[in-house]
Amino acid sequence: MAATFGLDDDSVVVVIGSGAGGGTLANELAQKGIKVVCLEAGGRHEIQDFVNDEWKSFSQISWLDKRTTSGSWRVAKDFPNLPAWIVKAVGGSTVHWAGASLRFQEHEFRTRTVYGALEGANLLDWPITLAELDPYYDKAERKMGTTGTNGIPRLPGNNNYKVMAAGAKRLGYTDFHTGNMSINSKPRDGRGSCQQIGFCFQGCKSGAKWSTLYSEIPKGEATGKLEVRPNSQVLKIEHDARGRVNAVLYADASGAMQRQKARVVAVAGNSIESPRLLLNSASTMFPDGLANSSGQVGRNYMRHMTGSVYGVFDKPVHMYRGTTMAGIIRDESRFDASRGFVGGYEMETLSLGVPFMAAFLDPGAWGRDFSSALDAYDHMAGMWLVGEDMARETNRVTLHATEKDKFGQPIPDVHFDDHPNDVAMRDHAFGRGAAVYDAVGASRTIRTPPYPSTHNLGTNRMSANARDGVVDKWGQAHDVPNLFVSDGSQFTSGASENPTLTIVALAIRQAEHIAGRMGRNEI
Template sequence: MVDAQQSDDDVDVLIVGAGASGGVAALELASRGLKVVCLEQGDWNLPDDFTAGKPEWELTRLKQWNASPNVRQNPADYPVDSTDSPVEPLMFNGVGGSTIMFSGHWVRAMPSDFRVRTLDGVAEDWPFTYDDLRPFYDEVTHHIGASGLEGDPAYPDSHTFPLPALPIGRYGLVAARGMDRLGWHWWPAPNAIASRKYKNQEGCMRYGACESGCPVGAKASTDITHWRDAVALGVRLVTGARVQRLTVDGAGLVTGAEYFDREGALRHQPARVTVMAANGVGTPRLLLNSTSSLFPDGLANSSGLVGKRLMTHPYASVYGTYEDDLESWLGPAGQALQSLEFYETDTDRGFVRGAKWNLMPTGGPLAQTLWEPGEPWRDRFGPAFHAGLHRTFGRRSEWGITTEDLPDESNTVSLDPDVNDSDGIPAAKLHYVIGENCQRMLKFHVDRAVEAHQAAGAIAVDPIPVVRHSAWHLLGTATMGDDPAMSVVDQWGRAHDVPNLFIIDGSVFVTSTGVNPTATIMAIALRSMRHLADTRASIPTPL
């Protein structure tokens, strides 16, 4: 092995990953006076890098701004073998991580999500409750400038938002009337998108291109909401730094991380404490690659659960086409409405747990003309092209269904034995199957969403039972819990096996919940890092 060049050796905390949880960690720890370094394999993005508002924006979403690293293939990306998975993993490497490209759905988990073993006899209960996390939800929501409407009756508490809800638009009004006819819950959807100027964020200009970056800085990506302030407080953010593995000493403490810099030189960044924030694929990948005589099966893996219990929220889309122009090309995208009508368990449906619905716009003209193999191409091209575009452009809306995915140890992230990234580090390989409970859930919810469109007056309804390019939510692969034999980290994200290693991204989820996870990820990260700062004197360190 090539000797690694040593970096700054007087560092309190090293963070791996500058996304949602890494941004929270950096700002919290720096504000508490700790010296922090973060290694991020991507780079900063400038507003002009995003193509919304430019003629080519829909084309760039197919390649440069595609959500899949396997399609995008940027220098900062690493390959993920998804041939053994019905869904494609979606993520982004760069300052802000996947918040650069997420839709901005800002949804809290429900109290029942933390007690699924007690309530439904499946999976495990979380080691804390909704009430334990609630103040951190509140703090993060007001920090990032979420837009929403107080008083959603689906929740037991009336939590507030710093900004008013974004307009639900014509397509939202039509969908809401349909839900009212059925007597089903809906609510103006909360979004991590500023409805007017807030701190470092500008007000939303409604481009509708949230999933390929926000050129006006309205979306609450952590490069805007956390990293600028963290750097101003002294955090050293090293971009173009691809971590290869974490290093340990003879006592089994993490001593830091080896990484390749932009020139391909191998470096070592030492630190007293290391925090993993590399998402539900990246974190287990690095832990499994960090083998040693003390940790032959990978770091923090005495339970054998590192990389296991992968959950992705299998996603269904149900499109309704309407006679009238709904302006459904207009943003944000972003959600206009959300529904939790069928969120809680009802065993008469034939499954446990539930799903959250989100009403989405359907994009620009190119999105209406894309063809997938297996579809009848004559319905899209030739003489039918203009008629088809007129029928759908601005006249379609989507009920998207985020289904709860139960943990299964056979769903895994492992090291690919045959594929490496451009620095020679083993790629990640997924093995993932949608469970029977989730399959029944998907069918039930798709059928109900069809009814919702019909009640709203749709002239055609087109369901997609499972969307392949939909696995934004990569969860559960380093689960938390009180029992070291049944979990990787404790309730604070601290590894049972390695007392100066913390994990704070979506990999610590015990269950997936049925909602978009970013609000929960960031609330957990804030809770964990505040605990780290409060207890730092008692954490054993190698320095």
């Protein structure tokens, strides 16, 4: 039976958000005997509620609250009110994620040192190293059941992967396989193995994919130390006269305002909502937003260099059958400035259903060129390109000057301009992705522009020096000792890898730190 804690219980840790960061942190703290209230803006949809239908699922679980966009990025033109494709539900975007679980590389923690002072970028080394995070990557991979680690076999390759692998081999690539995926390849942790259904983005109907919804949160609730409150939209974090956070104001399912007292607050609302909340929590002591003495809250927004390539073949491929992203080529994720850019990128299998393909293939396109591509849908193979974009101070989340949400809070505006390094990397990736398919006889390749961001990073970044970021190496706010950031917004750089494994590793590490400091009465 899940616990219930009083609104006036000032001994609880309040975790805002229940995704990879928040859901993991909440469980880890509960396992250590610490009382946790997890506030989640969305509803609770269990496995049986998921629907293997793209548009129905999109409206069921996606974060669809209005946002605005600005900047020269293609998303601002195509999807001006949907900069991000993430989840508003218990489990956060671990409901929707594809399962790819990759460790960052050593140089990606030291971008300022390795890449140098890149003009127009705001690069900074992480205050932690790969060596410091490796033990927590180990714990995260064991927790999540990541294939290719701990003796767990990789998933089988579907046709989409077989086409990619054949092309990779012909191009001389050597580092390709079905990925490190936190999707069970054999029964594990009370959950069955992948059934190859193919609707990974719509919530896993078999429960084979790791998600905090059914992997972490129920374990935390079973301790009697975790209470999850769905449909609870946090509006403001309050603090006392010393500048320490002491309560969280939120709207419950009925829209009524509630005030939960807290000993510690951890913010894990994704890289758009987390800075928005800190900015909306401004006070006389923090006039520019909570924890924002550096002026860095909301800045350095990263969303990964992305794009897709599809190849059309004479024979059917049926790319939509099987695990969506169980296939990767890693050779281009190295650091090699001779290619004309710093950082690297991954090529990962991707399949969208016909409805999403029509929406994302080339937004705004019409005519025979577009329709003939859709006609060839079952003859297509597809890949997603994901690479390290450069942190820029001007890429940022700000509060809209006039537009408010239904609770009267300013909505976020997401501004993004590609750095020239991002553009050079995308061009290279498009070329190499097309070459993979050309090498095995594609009759046509299609380059698809970026769609709404699924990897939202930065905006509350880690820094050794308080003037350069928002939180320290533990995700603890430089300005507020009992306030933490626990999601991808704490990332100092984006790296070329999918971020979830790193978010989980940091949450496990952070839980140890918070528990230790609480035990010593330091927070």
